[in-house]
Amino acid sequence: MKSTYIIVLGLIILNFSCKTTVNTDTNNSVNNTVPKREHTVQALLWQQQSAEYKALTHQAYNLAKMYLDNALANKKENSKPLAIVTDIDETVLDNSPYNARMVKYDVDYTSSTWNAWGKEAKAKAVPGALDFFNYADSKGVAVYYISNRKIIQLEETIANLKTKGFPKANTNTVLLRTTTNGKEIRRNDVEKTHEIIMLLGDNLSDFSDLFDNQPTKKRNNLVEELKSKFGKKFIVLPNPMYGDWETKGIYESSYKWSGKQKDSIRKSKLRLH
Ligand SMILES: [Mg+2]
Structure with missing residues (x-):
């Protein structure tokens, strides 16, 4: 009797210790219990409402001006000739309303809704x-906008930048994605004619x-290796809503996860100590 009890107890302990941290259930009825973008609400509120977000972006641009x-x-x-290379989304343009709409309508990112927002x-x-890039322009420094928006979004992207008052946004300076996500080729193109200072x-x-x-x-x-460059040649803007930190980092470059699995992965990666 006692040995049976020990075996059962052992099996229960083994069962708990073998549980993977990722829920691999792909049943749709389970997946639907997790709102698709609920986990981004806190990040969105912080970006849209907190004065700390604005303080950080001003801090970044003040450092940029000093450099x-x-x-x-x-x-x-x-x-x-000197040039500055800048990203567009969440660096010069704020797309938090698009991300907020995903929460409101309980939908994930798709290229068609993203393109519609861009339009x-x-x-x-x-x-x-704005102040920083217009200051750079007034000093004769070229600005190149290198973004992974797709090339089909070129017209509306230039229109958005111009409407907001960004300097010299045109088809020569706004370099969007054609064949590759990597930006190095486009940075190298700029370096053929300019010295990229930041x-x-x-x-x-x-x-x-x-x-x-x-x-x-x-x-x-x-x-850690490149830490001496940040706040100098590399100026980083805050974006808690999305980025490679999430897709390549948290979800490890896999797009196969269900909503329930993503929820489980996120929670499994919280550090408790
Ligand atoms: Mg960006």
Whole structure:
């Protein structure tokens, strides 16, 4: 009797200890119990409502201006014309309304809804961005907008940037995605004619291809290695809503997870100590 009790207890313990941290249930009736974007509500509220978000973007652009002034003061006589490379989404334009709509209508990202939002061309400027880029333009520094918006979005993207007052947004300076997600080829094209003095972005791949398609640990290690560049040549803008930190990091570059599985993955990656 006692040995049976020990065996049963052992099986129960084994069952608990063998539970994977990811719920692999793909049953649709279960998946539907998790609202698709509910987990982004806190990030959205922070970006849209907190004064801390605005303080951080101003901090980023104040640092950018200091670094630019320094680069201008130290410009070599024979150097190529100076250029700044910037990302667009969540660096100069705020797309939080698109993300808020996904919560409201309980839908995930699709390229068709994203393109429709882009066509509205109503994204607001990220606080601090307009002053900085117009200041750079007034100093004769070229601005290149390198974004992974698709090339079919070029017209409305330029229209949105122009409407908000960003300088010299045109088909020569707004370089959208054609064949590859990686931005290195487009950065290299700019470097053929200009010296890139700084890069701005909310995603680490906006700065170097070292960060392309890397998992969380590698991304964190690279930031540690390159820490002296941040706040100087690399100016980072906050984006808690989405990014490679989520798709390549949290979800490990896999797009196969159900809503329920994603919920389980997110919770399994919370650090408790
Ligand atoms: Mg971005």
